[in-house]
Amino acid sequence: MIDPVEFSIMVVGCFLSMCMFSTLYGKSSPLYALAEESYIGFATGLTIVMNLMYIYNTGVVGIQGGDWILIFGFILGIATLLRINPKYSYLSRLPIAITLGAQLGLSLRTQIYTGFIDQIKASIIPLFEGSAKTLIYNWTTFICVIFMLSFFLYTIEIKGPIKLSAKIGEYLMYASFGAIFAQTFMGRLGLFVGSIQNFTVPPWKKPILIACMAIVLVALIALDKLNLLEKLTPEE
Amino acid sequence: MKSRELSLIAMFLSFLVVFVPYFIDVPALDTFSTKLITITAITVSFTLLLAIHSQFKRGFDFVRRKPRGWIFKVYMMITIVLMLLFALGGLETGSYHWAMYAIITPLSSVNYGILAFYLASTCARAFKARNTKSILLILTGFIMLLYQAPFTGAFFDLGPIGIYLANTFGLAAGRMFLISVTVGAMVFGIRILLGQEPGVLGIRSEE
Amino acid sequence: MSLLKSFNSYDSRIVYLLLFLIVTIPLLSPMGLPISVSPSTVTYYDVIDALGPDDLVLVVLDTEFSGYMEIQSGIIASMRVMVERDAKMCVAVSHPEATGIPELVFAAIRETVEEHGYTYGEDYVILGYVFPNEAAVASAAQDWQGVIHKDFYGQSTEGTFLDQIHDWSDWTLISDYTTGIQSGSLINHFGLRGTPMIVNCIGVMISTQMPYLSTGIYQALLQSMRGGAELEYLTGHPGPGMTAMDAFTLGHYMLIVLIIIGNIGYFGTKENSRRNVE
Amino acid sequence: MSALFEIPGVIEGRALGLLLVVAIFVIVYYYLKSGKIPYVRRVAGLDAIEEAVGRSAEMGKPVMSTIGIDGFNYWTLSALTILEHVSRDCVKKGVRILVPTGGGDSSYIVRPVAEEIVKDAYTIEGNPEDYRPEDLPFLSGQQYAYTGGVVGILQRAKPGACIMVGGHHSEAMNIAETAVLVGAITITSGTYVSNVAVLACASDYILIGEESPAAGAYLSKDPAQRASIRCQDIYKGISIALIIVGTVVLTLGSDFFIQLLSS
Numbered sequence: 001m002i003d004p005v006e007f008s009i010m011v012v013g014c015f016l017s018m019c020m021f022s023t024l025y026g027k028s029s030p031l032y033a034l035a036e037e038s039y040i041g042f043a044t045g046l047t048i049v050m051n052l053m054y055i056y057n058t059g060v061v062g063i064q065g066g067d068w069i070l071i072f073g074f075i076l077g078i079a080t081l082l083r084i085n086p087k088y089s090y091l092s093r094l095p096i097a098i099t100l101g102a103q104l105g106l107s108l109r110t111q112i113y114t115g116f117i118d119q120i121k122a123s124i125i126p127l128f129e130g131s132a133k134t135l136i137y138n139w140t141t142f143i144c145v146i147f148m149l150s151f152f153l154y155t156i157e158i159k160g161p162i163k164l165s166a167k168i169g170e171y172l173m174y175a176s177f178g179a180i181f182a183q184t185f186m187g188r189l190g191l192f193v194g195s196i197q198n199f200t201v202p203p204w205k206k207p208i209l210i211a212c213m214a215i216v217l218v219a220l221i222a223l224d225k226l227n228l229l230e231k232l233t234p235e236e
Numbered sequence: 237m238k239s240r241e242l243s244l245i246a247m248f249l250s251f252l253v254v255f256v257p258y259f260i261d262v263p264a265l266d267t268f269s270t271k272l273i274t275i276t277a278i279t280v281s282f283t284l285l286l287a288i289h290s291q292f293k294r295g296f297d298f299v300r301r302k303p304r305g306w307i308f309k310v311y312m313m314i315t316i317v318l319m320l321l322f323a324l325g326g327l328e329t330g331s332y333h334w335a336m337y338a339i340i341t342p343l344s345s346v347n348y349g350i351l352a353f354y355l356a357s358t359c360a361r362a363f364k365a366r367n368t369k370s371i372l373l374i375l376t377g378f379i380m381l382l383y384q385a386p387f388t389g390a391f392f393d394l395g396p397i398g399i400y401l402a403n404t405f406g407l408a409a410g411r412m413f414l415i416s417v418t419v420g421a422m423v424f425g426i427r428i429l430l431g432q433e434p435g436v437l438g439i440r441s442e443e
Numbered sequence: 444m445s446l447l448k449s450f451n452s453y454d455s456r457i458v459y460l461l462l463f464l465i466v467t468i469p470l471l472s473p474m475g476l477p478i479s480v481s482p483s484t485v486t487y488y489d490v491i492d493a494l495g496p497d498d499l500v501l502v503v504l505d506t507e508f509s510g511y512m513e514i515q516s517g518i519i520a521s522m523r524v525m526v527e528r529d530a531k532m533c534v535a536v537s538h539p540e541a542t543g544i545p546e547l548v549f550a551a552i553r554e555t556v557e558e559h560g561y562t563y564g565e566d567y568v569i570l571g572y573v574f575p576n577e578a579a580v581a582s583a584a585q586d587w588q589g590v591i592h593k594d595f596y597g598q599s600t601e602g603t604f605l606d607q608i609h610d611w612s613d614w615t616l617i618s619d620y621t622t623g624i625q626s627g628s629l630i631n632h633f634g635l636r637g638t639p640m641i642v643n644c645i646g647v648m649i650s651t652q653m654p655y656l657s658t659g660i661y662q663a664l665l666q667s668m669r670g671g672a673e674l675e676y677l678t679g680h681p682g683p684g685m686t687a688m689d690a691f692t693l694g695h696y697m698l699i700v701l702i703i704i705g706n707i708g709y710f711g712t713k714e715n716s717r718r719n720v721e
Numbered sequence: 722m723s724a725l726f727e728i729p730g731v732i733e734g735r736a737l738g739l740l741l742v743v744a745i746f747v748i749v750y751y752y753l754k755s756g757k758i759p760y761v762r763r764v765a766g767l768d769a770i771e772e773a774v775g776r777s778a779e780m781g782k783p784v785m786s787t788i789g790i791d792g793f794n795y796w797t798l799s800a801l802t803i804l805e806h807v808s809r810d811c812v813k814k815g816v817r818i819l820v821p822t823g824g825g826d827s828s829y830i831v832r833p834v835a836e837e838i839v840k841d842a843y844t845i846e847g848n849p850e851d852y853r854p855e856d857l858p859f860l861s862g863q864q865y866a867y868t869g870g871v872v873g874i875l876q877r878a879k880p881g882a883c884i885m886v887g888g889h890h891s892e893a894m895n896i897a898e899t900a901v902l903v904g905a906i907t908i909t910s911g912t913y914v915s916n917v918a919v920l921a922c923a924s925d926y927i928l929i930g931e932e933s934p935a936a937g938a939y940l941s942k943d944p945a946q947r948a949s950i951r952c953q954d955i956y957k958g959i960s961i962a963l964i965i966v967g968t969v970v971l972t973l974g975s976d977f978f979i980q981l982l983s984s
Contacts, residue, residue: 009334013342020346024353024459026902028873033305037312039343040863042335043540044291045319050539050572051281054579057571059278061592073275077282084289093243095279096437099578101247102276104425105254106581110631112738115418118658119411120960121982124967137404142968144408149961152416154935155759155947155954173929174369176405178376180650180918183406183667185355186384187513187646187915189694190668192349193466193687194512198342200470201683209471234305259731259739270585277579277590284575286826290862327542328596336543344508344540347865351891352694354898356462357455358923360701361901364709373922378702385695386669386688389479399481402649407657410650413914416931419956422742423949424795426749432945435834436793455902647891650914 002204014199014208018216025220030232144172244431250276251429291316376401450708458701465697469689476689484673487663490616490641491521494530498615499604501533503574503629508540510622510645511547516671516684517643518544518620523552524678526559530615531604532567535583537574537625542595545569551682564603571595577628584611584632611638623648634660643670724984725977737984748955752948759951761939766908769926770803770884773906774810777881783817785880785905787871787896788835789887790864792827796912798946799937800887801834806940807884808842812851816881818842821874823860824867824892832859868892872899885909885924886933890916897923 019035055077062070076095083092123145125138150162151169158166199209223229250272257266291313298309322332363378365371382388383398427433494500502522504511511518525532534545549556561567573591574580582590587608594600607613611633617640619626626642634640634655639662644652646667656664665674668691672684728736752759777784786807788800804820811818820839822832836857843852860870872895875883883900885893885908893909897920900907910928911917921927928936931953938946967978 005334009338012338016339017342017346020343021350021463023350023869023872024456024463026456026876028869028876030305030308032869033308034311035343035346036866036869037308038315038339039347040291040861040866041312041315042319042339043344044288044863045316045323046336046340046539047284048288048316048320049323050542051284051575054281054572054575055278057573057593058274058579058590062274062589065592067271067589069271070275070278073278076275076279080279080283081285084286090239093239093437094246097243097247098250099276099279100428100436101250102254102272102578103280104247104429105251106273106577106631108251108422108425108742109255109258109738110635111418111422112742113635114627114630114655114658114660115414116741116956116960117738117982118660119415119654120963120967121979122654122658123411123964124971124978124982127968127972129972137400140400140404141408142964144405145411145964146961148408148412149415149957151929152412152931152957153954154761154764154931154938155951156762157760158762170929171369171372172405173409174921175372175376176401176409177918177921178373178378179380179401179406180409180915181355181359181373181922182377182380182384183402183649184647184915184919185352185359185381185698186667186669186695187648188349188352188355189466189691190513190646190687191345191509192352192462193470193690193694194515194668194683195342195345195349195509196467196470196690197683197687198345198512201686206471209467213467232305234308235303255742259735261730261732270582270589273578273585274582274590277576277582280576280578284826290826290829294859294861328546340540341508341511341543345512346509348507348509348891349512351894353459353462354894354923355919356698356701357458358894358898358919359698360455360458360705361452362922363702364705366709374702374706378699381695381699381702384669385692386478386672387476387692387696390477393479395479395481399483402653403657406650407653409918410652410914411654411657413917413930414651414654415960416953416957417912419745419953420795420931420934420949422745423749423952424798426746427753427945427949430750430753432753433793433798435830455898647915650918 010199010205010208011212014205014212015216017195017199018212022216022220025224027224027229028233029220029223029229030234031216031220031223033234144176147172240431240434240437243437247437248429288316376405447708447711450704451712452708462694462697465693466690469693470687473686474689476692478672478676478685478688480673480676481666481670483664483666484670484677487521487641487643487665487670488524488674488677490639490663491524491618492528494525494528494616496529496531498528498530499533499607499613500525500530501535501614501617501633503535503537503617503619503621503625504541504544505537505574505619505621505624505626505629506541506544506645507538507622507624508543510620511541511544513645513668514620514643514665514671515547516668516675516682516687517665518671519548519551519682520671520674520678520680520684521618521643521665522548523555523680525618526552526555526561526566529559529561529566533570533605533608534567535570535574536572537580539572542571545595566604568600568603568605569595570600574625574628577625577631580625580628581632584636586610587613611636614638616641619643621645621648621652623651626652630655630660641665725980726984734983737982745952745956748952749948752951753945756944757948758944759947761935761947761950763939764928764932764936766910766926766928766932767806767936767939769908770807771810773882773884773908773926774807774814774816776906778814778816780881782881783819783878784811784882784884785819785821785871785875785878785900786884787821787887787889788831789889790824790828790867790892791888792825792830794888795934795949796886796888796910797831799934801831801838802937802941802943802946803884803886803933804835805838805842808839809846812842812846815847817853818856819874819878819880820857821860821867821871822857823862823870824864826862828867829859829862832857864890864892868895871896875899875903875905879903880905882906882908886928888912894919894923901925 016035019031079095082088147169150165295309295313298306383394619642643665860867883905907924908926909920909924910933938950
């Protein structure tokens with residue numbers, strides 16, 4: 001026996017998903033708008049709920065536990081919200097300044113390692129030691145990094161050896177773009193496969209999937225033939 | 237004038253409080269720094285509540301103007317309120333649970349899954365051997381696609397070359413972007429700290 | 444020649460429809476095409492296989508729900524291994540949508556959980572949305588007890604194994620499942636200080652995450668849905684990943700065919716138009 | 722790896738990081754205060770942009786120019802400078818310019834600046850009365866609502882060129898594909914590597930990574946933007962030098978530079 005709640009979750013989810021796929025028809029449609037507004041509305045609601053929970057669990061519970069200094073988080077947070085009112089928006093500047101300063105501190109103190117020093121360290125690799133495979137890997141990486149970086153120098157005249165180096169860098173970059181394109185496609189395909197798989201396991205869902213696909217497709221073509229697609233779609 | 241300088245000083249001080257104890261061992265400052273980071277986390281969570289304001293402002297604007305399809309915006313605003321009401325009934329069961337799994341989860345995945353279609357049509361249109369750059373692009377793309385299909389491995393082993401492409405060309409491009417973007421972001425951060433980007437603080441440049 | 448011309452340019456909606464069918468049909472009736480296992484998956488498996496009852500793992504679901512659909516096989520398979528090894532597991536979330544994921548994962552591995560007597564509070568804790576921004580990650584890394592007080596269900600975390608956690612150094616492993624939301628912050632505030640990290644990322648993020656693997660911050664990187672399927676194969680528990688691999692393979696082959704057709708069309712019509720000019 | 726040197730009082734292994742951050746501070750400060758305007762070369766993408774606007778003028782079609790969905794960051798700043806250039810070029814050539822904004826929670830802070838830029842372009846290069854506020858729609862703070870809006874505008878207005886710069890994320894692919902399908906010359910820029918790779922395939926011309934801030938700096942009279950590009954080049958130069966010298970020295974058998982970088 002199928003649980004009625006689960007059944008309704010499947011039917012609504014599958015129908016709205018197919019509505020969202022209708023954007024691939026190439027014309028704006030009320031079906032897509034329905035799915036889009038549903039997602040925006042419920043997801044915004046969820047974001048608010050989860051943020052309030054975080055504020056409660058970290059802030060309120062922390063203060064109750066004697067960590068009174070966290071009350072500044074609330075004062076600054078509420079002051080930040082004042083930016084929506086032009087009359088009081090100046091009150092939001094101080095909290096924005098304080099949080100921005102802290103965030104910059106957090107990123108500057110670590111990025112210099114993760115994004116710069118460590119990357120240089122990892123690029124310093126032996127070019128004449130190790131197996132043939134290691135050597136091929138090391139040489140390729142070394143050449144790619146050097147030439148690609150030289151493509152990204154902008155405050156010097158590009159001529160002579162730097163011009164050649166930048167040109168090689170650009171070609172190497174296109175070679176890597178092919179590989180990265182394939183990886184990106186793998187990811188997006190995985191998302192698509194996953195989202196359809198959601199509607200095929202367990203097997204009782206399969207007929208519903210096929211029915212939803214058919215209904216949305218027929219509705220889309222019918223609306224198009226009746227010239228109603230544009231008329232029923234909301235303006236931006 | 238005063239307000240701007242005050243903001244800049246506050247920003248620089250909070251920067252130092254977070255930045256310095258990471259490098260120099262001052263236990264008292266370290267404790268304060270940790271608290272400031274937690275306060276920042278709470279404050280930043282508040283700013284996300286601005287989302288509700290911007291959605292409702294836009295929604296009401298639509299209702300006032302009543303353009304074609306304004307009823308969709310009314311529906312959207314109702315769903316926000318519904319989700320908030322659902323949450324009051326508990327997060328594990330009931331209507332909140334239903335909205336999570338019937339609406340948010342499937343639509344979130346379809347939203348990004350659609351990109352696979354755009355990538356496929358791009359591939360069909362653009363992967364043509366027009367010049368040296370596109371030949372390089374097709375060559376590596378073609379090999380990677382073949383390698384990534386798990387079934388290919390059952391016939392012939394493209395593993396070595398697929399892994400080679402990902403771990404050399406792919407890695408180098410990733411690393412080059414990382415270095416370049418890191419330095420860019422750091423310089424921009426310093427510009428903010430030096431008061432060169434007042435727009436970021438919500439201050440207009442004429443002030 | 445009109446066939447060649449149509450190979451060179453056609454309505455992209457044909458591509459959309461083809462891709463839709465090619466993915467949906469094998470999911471409706473699976474064929475069970477064989478797969479192979481890549482070395483990166485073996486490395487990843489070795490790391491989680493080495494876990495034991497004394498180890499504390501921070502599992503971070505660092506993804507929107509969409510990302511979960513892609514890497515669910517990796518999440519389920521690795522959390523199953525962690526349960527089998529009796530490692531202590533703390534599940535944290537960095538996107539509101541991901542708060543719905545733990546329920547699905549624990550439903551999928553319910554039998555293993557029951558078999559091993561893996562109990563809530565004693566062996567695992569679900570924290571919910573505790574990493575909304577970089578500052579939150581940083582404060583959890585520096586002062587865990589000062590920030591984490593309650594779990595997702597509103598119960599106090601006092602008395603659980605989380606009492607042993609004070610800062611970044613108390614974790615044995617951080618297992619990040621990411622679309623890139625807070626992976627950078629986790630690296631900055633945990634990985635960089637020396638907490639061992641492994642990652643399972645969506646395909647789009649592989650090239651962005653790779654540099655951190657090469658610098659040693661990540662011990663292993665599991666790639667996209669394919670890596671998850673391979674992990675399922677290694678652990679001997681077929682799941683969503685392996686059943687999706689038919690569709691995955693065919694989707695890739697479709698693109699290869701499109702590239703070939705497109706180039707035949709391009710060169711065919713190019714020759715043709717050149718001849719016309721002459 | 723053991724450290725090569727230490728600074729008294731500084732936590733072990735963190736001396737070099739501190740030195741490099743302080744140094745970059747000093748360099749940025751120097752360039753900002755000295756009033757020197759460093760040379761920045763013209764990137765090829767700018768010719769592509771001008772050509773695209775020119776072709777749109779010939780065909781009598783509008784131009785769409787976007788500035789990304791982020792708040793103020795350095796991608797957005799360069800996008801605004803490029804927008805200034807594009808909008809003036811458009812007004813001069815009598816081309817209608819469409820600038821959709823929005824897409825992120827902080828994008829609404831950027832919007833008034835974009836508005837100001839387009840309005841100024843009409844005042845300086847043409848007739849201020851020709852400025853049409855409805856050509857700069859704010860398409861919500863939600864990423865995919867914005868995307869749907871931009872795609873809709875592309876389908877209806879069928880612009881001759883689509884110039885997409887600034888901080889765009891996964892939505893860039895939808896916009897670029899649609900722009901190509903409606904026959905627009907598509908010029909894009911990407912901010913992270915997988916996005917750049919797919920956009921390089923999808924669009925007619927791409928500003929790869931830092932090319933767009935460099936283009937912005939080239940066009941800008943603002944010394945701060947040029948100085949940043951200069952500072953970035955100095956650090957990129959340092960990294961190239963360290964990698965080459967470090968590799969050579971390592972090959973000769975000394976791990977001096979690895980120790981230095983671990984300090």
